[in-house]
Amino acid sequence: MSWGATLSEALPDAVEEVVAEGTHHFVRVKAESIVEAAGVLRDKCGAQMLHQVSGMDFEDRMEVVYHFTAIEPGTEFMCLKVTIGRDNPEVPTLSHEWEAANWGERETWDLLGIRFSGHPHLYRILLPEDWEGHPLRKDYEYPTEYHGIDCTE
Amino acid sequence: MTTEIQGVKLDEAERSTPVLPRDISTDELVFNMGPQHPSTHGVLRVVMRTDGEVVLGCQPLIGNLHRCCEKILENLTYVQGLPYVDRMDYLAALNMEIGLVLAVERAAEIEVPKRAQYLRVIMCELNRVISHLFSAGQFGLDMGAFTPFLYMFREREEGISVINEVTGGRLLYHYIRYGGVTRDVSKDWLGKVLKFCDRVESHMDEYNNLLTYNHIFLKRSAGVALIDRETCLRFGVTGPVLRGAGVKRDVRKDMPYSSYEDFDFDLVTAPCDEGVVGDAWNRHRVRLLEILESIRIIRQAVEKLPDTEIAHKKVTRGWKAPPGEAYVASEAPRGEISCYFVSDGGKFPYRARMRGPSFYNISVITQTCRGLLIGDMIALLGSVDITLGEVDR
Numbered sequence: 001m002s003w004g005a006t007l008s009e010a011l012p013d014a015v016e017e018v019v020a021e022g023t024h025h026f027v028r029v030k031a032e033s034i035v036e037a038a039g040v041l042r043d044k045c046g047a048q049m050l051h052q053v054s055g056m057d058f059e060d061r062m063e064v065v066y067h068f069t070a071i072e073p074g075t076e077f078m079c080l081k082v083t084i085g086r087d088n089p090e091v092p093t094l095s096h097e098w099e100a101a102n103w104g105e106r107e108t109w110d111l112l113g114i115r116f117s118g119h120p121h122l123y124r125i126l127l128p129e130d131w132e133g134h135p136l137r138k139d140y141e142y143p144t145e146y147h148g149i150d151c152t153e
Numbered sequence: 154m155t156t157e158i159q160g161v162k163l164d165e166a167e168r169s170t171p172v173l174p175r176d177i178s179t180d181e182l183v184f185n186m187g188p189q190h191p192s193t194h195g196v197l198r199v200v201m202r203t204d205g206e207v208v209l210g211c212q213p214l215i216g217n218l219h220r221c222c223e224k225i226l227e228n229l230t231y232v233q234g235l236p237y238v239d240r241m242d243y244l245a246a247l248n249m250e251i252g253l254v255l256a257v258e259r260a261a262e263i264e265v266p267k268r269a270q271y272l273r274v275i276m277c278e279l280n281r282v283i284s285h286l287f288s289a290g291q292f293g294l295d296m297g298a299f300t301p302f303l304y305m306f307r308e309r310e311e312g313i314s315v316i317n318e319v320t321g322g323r324l325l326y327h328y329i330r331y332g333g334v335t336r337d338v339s340k341d342w343l344g345k346v347l348k349f350c351d352r353v354e355s356h357m358d359e360y361n362n363l364l365t366y367n368h369i370f371l372k373r374s375a376g377v378a379l380i381d382r383e384t385c386l387r388f389g390v391t392g393p394v395l396r397g398a399g400v401k402r403d404v405r406k407d408m409p410y411s412s413y414e415d416f417d418f419d420l421v422t423a424p425c426d427e428g429v430v431g432d433a434w435n436r437h438r439v440r441l442l443e444i445l446e447s448i449r450i451i452r453q454a455v456e457k458l459p460d461t462e463i464a465h466k467k468v469t470r471g472w473k474a475p476p477g478e479a480y481v482a483s484e485a486p487r488g489e490i491s492c493y494f495v496s497d498g499g500k501f502p503y504r505a506r507m508r509g510p511s512f513y514n515i516s517v518i519t520q521t522c523r524g525l526l527i528g529d530m531i532a533l534l535g536s537v538d539i540t541l542g543e544v545d546r
Contacts, residue, residue, distance in 0.1 A: 023260050024478045049386050051482070054493045054506040065493060065506075067480055071386070071402045077480055100389030103516045111221070126216040126545060135224050 001025050003045040003078050010040045016083075026065070026079035031091050034082050038066065038094055041078050046070040050094065051077065053104030055112035057138050062089045062114060066101075084114070093119040111136040179204055186530070188217055194291065194534070195541030197515075201522070201530070208530060211522040213515055218545040226505045231257070231331060231472055234502065239325040241509060242543040245284040245486045247276045247316075249543070250329040252483050252490035253505060255410055257331055260479035260494050263468075267459040269333035270412040275346065275454045276316065276328060277411075278447040282353060283312035284486040285440045285447075288538045292437055293364045295535035296373045301364040308353050315349050318342060331472075333464025343455050350448045357445065365438060366427070374437060375428030378533035380521050382431070388520070389513035392488030393443065394537055396422045397436035404484040411483075416453045418446045433536035440538075473500050487511050487538060509546050511539040 001020040004027050008015040014033030019026050029037045041047035047068035056063040061083050068078040082091055093116040094101035105116040106125040113134035116122055124131065133140055143151050181204055188198040196217035202210045222241060226234040238253045239246035251273060258265060265273075290305035313323050319338055320326040328335055364370055385395045395402055403420045405413040421442040423435040474496040482491035488510025497503040514537050521533055 022477060023262065024480060049389055051389060051489070052480075052491060052493065052506070052508045054504075056495065056504055067491075067493070069482075071400060071407075073407050075407055077482070079480065098389075099387040099520075100513055100516070103512065104389075107512075111223070124216075126219040126221075128216070135221050136227075140224075 001076075003027075003041060003047075006044050007037060007040055010044065011037060024079065025076070026081050028081045028083065031082040031084050034064075034066075034080065035092050035094060035097065037080055038068070038097065041068050041080070042097075045078060046072070046075075047078055050098040050100040050104070053094075053101055053108055055108035055114050055136065057086075057112060057136065059138050060086065062086050062112070064091050064108065064114060066094070088115075089113070090115040090117050092117050095119055110134070113137060181209065194539060197534075197539070197541055197544070199518075199530075199534075201527070203527065206526045206528075208522045208525050208527060211519060211530075213518060215512075215515070215541070215544050218541050220546070222546040223505060223507060226253075226502055228501065230470065230500050231468060231474065231502065232470055234505075235330065236325070236327045238507065239327060240542060241507065241546055242284075242485060242487065242490075242511070242540045243324055244287055244540055245280050246322075246325050247273075247280040247328060248284075248483070248485035249490060250326070251277055251411065252481075252485065252507065253492050253494070254329050254331055255481040255483055256479045256492035256494035256505070257474060257496075257502070259481050260477040260496055261331075261474045263332050264465055265333055265411070266461045266463065266465045267412065268337075268461040269463045269465070271454045271458050272334050272338065272463065273329055273411050274413065274416070275451055275458075276320075276326075276334075278451045278454070279312060279316055279346065279349075281447045281486045282444050282451075283309045283316075285444050286312070286353070288486070289360070289364070289437060289440050292374075292433075292535040292538065293370065295531050296370055298364055298367065298370055301360060304356070304363065305360065308349075308356060311349055311352065315342075315345050318345070330464065331468035333462075335464075337463050343458070346451060346455055350451055353444060354448055357441065360441060365434075365441060371427055371434065374432065374532055374536065375434040376432050377428075377529050378433045378521060378525060378536060379429065379431045380517055380537075384517060384520060385431075388517040390488070390517050391510050392484070392486070392514065393436055393439045394488070394514055394517075396420070397439045397536075398431040399423045399425075404482050404489055408482060410481065413450075415457070416450045418449050421446055433532045436536040436538075471500060473498060474502070482508075485510055487540060487543070488514055490543075507546060509543040511541075511544045512546075515539045515544055 004018040014029045017028040051067040051069045054065040066080045110124045186199045188196040198214040200212045238249045241249045286305040286309040290302035293301040320328040382398045385398045423430045428434040476498040478495040480493045482489045491508040493506040495504040
């Protein structure tokens, strides 16, 4: 996992943890440095595409997980994670550099309620604009009705 | 500036550079296409800002088919949850199954027997063939060619029957399971698979003569709705759209899974014998050529099918994945499906984040639509080929 070493060399203050064992390799970076970390992956490690933006809710904290990929045979996914508090979670947006983050982050906001500061268009994307709550949160309460439609079984 | 129509907020802020020269531009008109328009391939609503016939900007409004597949997976056991991912891309259900299954198997470190891996390859490639036949026919239908659609459906129907014989389903199969597949196949069935392959191959010239090199179809699609390499990479576009833009990227080649490294096949990129790289015609052509490559893979897999068991470890009711996580991608007909799977050791998956390739593929139309004619928007939507079930999940 050479990209992990490159990243911790380029941004020693931003990298919190490099995990190169087990079934999933990732680098945990500080939330405020996510844009620079993604820039290092692009400039020095050959990341060409933001493959996926995932949000995670761990009940005591939240995470945003980014998977980058290079376009070459035998490549592996480069994964960055940021950890944020559960009340008022906010991460700088990547959508100015990586257009794929635009919709990926909107979906993460929609389903998990993680805000992306600087996002040009942070509105709900899959759920209706007047939906209450963020369903993929572990403490989500299912609605009993929506505009007069009964949602209980 | 954010404009708002009927409660819909349009994101035009960074794309406000003029499309038309000032002296020929007229009043702008904002209108709505879908969600029942036939060419939107499902329930997609696109709000377009136009000047005359020219599209200045658009915003796809998705979510009409949203059922929060990820939340459903979190609330069901492993065995119960698997059939739900079939419903994401209902035209390529087996490719959806393998997307989830591979991630769980990687995280739980389950070895899959060789025969099961080959059977998965045969099934997924069969599904790719029938899915591409559908997409190519549907694109022809969008472009005003009704007959090729019926011809391709004729072969597709036979493909569905072949898969149906083993899996027991026509569209939604629930065939691939954790650790293997459900049912073994007979010699007789393998013969039917080969016969199906021969039949599709023998009809390929017919499709090309009728549709691909048809003069009207060429006029409608060649050189229309360009999506270039850089745009594809920026928007996370994958699959035939990316390869149609000339990028050599196929997860089956770059990060082989399920024994794809055992087979000899070519990575198809834009052939460009008509049109230009990245146009609607080349995306269509890539799909038809990929059908031939899939047939090549199927033939090799049938020939080399090993004689082992078909499920190594029975993941039965109450099975728990050990704590861990994995991210695995696989190549579905519409692009790269991947799953970020996290387990906390409980009997439900803690999180199974699915990447719908169409979700990222459709986001590109916000950029590509600029300067197209309204009629060419149909060529763009049809050639990008989305399945709304997978966009909305």
